[in-house]
Amino acid sequence: MELNIKNPIVFFDLETTGLNIATDRIIEISYLKVWPNGKEESKTRRVNPEMPIPPQSTAIHGITDADVADCPTFKEIAKTLAAEIKGCDLAGYNSSRFDIPLLVEEMLRAGVDFDISKRKQIDVQTIFHKMEQRTLTAAYKFYCDKELDNAHSAEADARATYEVLKSQLDRYSDLPNDMAALSEFTTYNNNLDLAGRIIVDDKGRAIFNFGKHKGKFVFDVFAKDLGFYDWMQKGEFTLNTKKVLTELYMEYLKKKG
Numbered sequence: 045m046e047l048n049i050k051n052p053i054v055f056f057d058l059e060t061t062g063l064n065i066a067t068d069r070i071i072e073i074s075y076l077k078v079w080p081n082g083k084e085e086s087k088t089r090r091v092n093p094e095m096p097i098p099p100q101s102t103a104i105h106g107i108t109d110a111d112v113a114d115c116p117t118f119k120e121i122a123k124t125l126a127a128e129i130k131g132c133d134l135a136g137y138n139s140s141r142f143d144i145p146l147l148v149e150e151m152l153r154a155g156v157d158f159d160i161s162k163r164k165q166i167d168v169q170t171i172f173h174k175m176e177q178r179t180l181t182a183a184y185k186f187y188c189d190k191e192l193d194n195a196h197s198a199e200a201d202a203r204a205t206y207e208v209l210k211s212q213l214d215r216y217s218d219l220p221n222d223m224a225a226l227s228e229f230t231t232y233n234n235n236l237d238l239a240g241r242i243i244v245d246d247k248g249r250a251i252f253n254f255g256k257h258k259g260k261f262v263f264d265v266f267a268k269d270l271g272f273y274d275w276m277q278k279g280e281f282t283l284n285t286k287k288v289l290t291e292l293y294m295e296y297l298k299k300k301g
Contacts, residue, residue, distance in 0.1 A: 045213040048221040052079050053133040053166070055209075057201040058143050059105040061093050065145045065239055066282045069093035070118055071107050073125070073147075074198035076206050077132065087128070088199045090115045105196045122154035133164035133223050137180050137205045140167040140230065145238035145282060152283040164223040168209045170230035175216065180204060187211035237288040241281065250292055262289075266296045 047053065056075035062068035074088040090107070092115045102108050136143045144165060151158035172183045184192040184204045188211050194200040213221050220226060236242040236250055242262060243253045250262040257265045257272060265272055273293060277286055 045210055045221060046082065047078065047210060047213070047223075049078065049080050049133070049223055051131060051133050051164070051223070052077055053135055053164075053223065054078075054129045055135045055202050055206040056129075056139070056143065056147075057136060057198040057205065058146060059107055059196070059198050060146065061095060061097050061101055063142070064280075065142065065149055066280045068146070069095055070146065070150055071097060071112050072105070072198045074202045075129065076202050077129070078206065086199070086203070089121060089125075091118050091121065092116065093118075105198075118150045119154040122151055122156040126151065126156050126158050131163075133166065133227075134160065135166035135168060135205065135209065137183075137201065137208075138167065138169045140165055140170065140232075140238075141240070145284065148238055148284050149282050152287070164227040165230070166209065166223060166226045167230040168205050168212070170232065171212055171219070171226070172208070174229075175212070180208075183208050187215065236292075237282070237285040239282050239285050241285045242288055242292070262292050263296050263299075266293060 054075045054077050056073060058070050059072035060068050060070055070091050071093050072088065072090050075086065077085040077087075079085075090112050092112045094117055097107065097109050097112070134144060144160065148158055148160065168183075169180070176183070176186060180201060181192045181195050184190055184207070187208050188204075190207075192200065192204050213219055219229070233240055233243045233253065234245075235253075236244055241252070241254050243251050245251055252258055252260055252262060252265060257269070273289065276289055
């Protein structure tokens with residue numbers, strides 16, 4: 045089934061130095077941009093992460109320090125990349141928990157305004173997990189009846205994700221071919237920050253979603269344990285999380301008068 049899209053949608057995948065959104069870096073990004081008229085554009089870039097690539101990461105994606113030594117840094121490509129995917133909805137495999145938060149984190153480090161608040165975000169892994177509980181390689185075999193060659197190659201994974209989503213729409217008649225509805229379907233929590241450290245309830249109130257204050261209203265924690273705010277700002281949390289927390293603190297001070 046072809047996608048029913050009103051805006052261009054970018055299927056993308058990252059290869060990275062590791063899995064820590066706050067401290068690891070992108071070393072390869074590949075995207076497949078699909079337009080409403082069916083036109084497709086694809087691009088793959090390698091990036092110098094300005095840090096060593098751990099051997100355990102190289103063992104997964106096969107990219108070494110030497111492979112990226114002469115590549116541009118993310119800061120050098122950030123503005124161009126942001127312009128290329130400006131106004132596009134975003135899709136990936138485990139993208140809501142990893143790829144999108146890490147991409148936003150890299151943009152913040154590069155000083156590039158990359159607002160995704162109005163973009164639809166489709167996580168194909170979430171659809172798969174809600175429907176079948178498998179991995180991307182298994183998803184590709186299950187939905188497309190094909191073997192995924194070059195798994196953990198960003199380009200292969202991005203295209204496989206695109207094909208899996210189209211096949212999911214063919215398979216599940218009750219799955220809406222609408223990016224807004226798919227975005228809602230693939231969201232587990234109503235996150236305020238991309239890492240899901242802070243969520244909102246059905247009344248729009250911010251709540252901590254981790255640690256000793258998990259389940260508590262953020263404003264209540266500010267009132268009783270302001271040191272927690274300071275601890276988070278100094279800790280290894282993502283820049284995006286810290287930015288959201290600062291905005292909430294400013295709102296708290298304003299309401300406090």
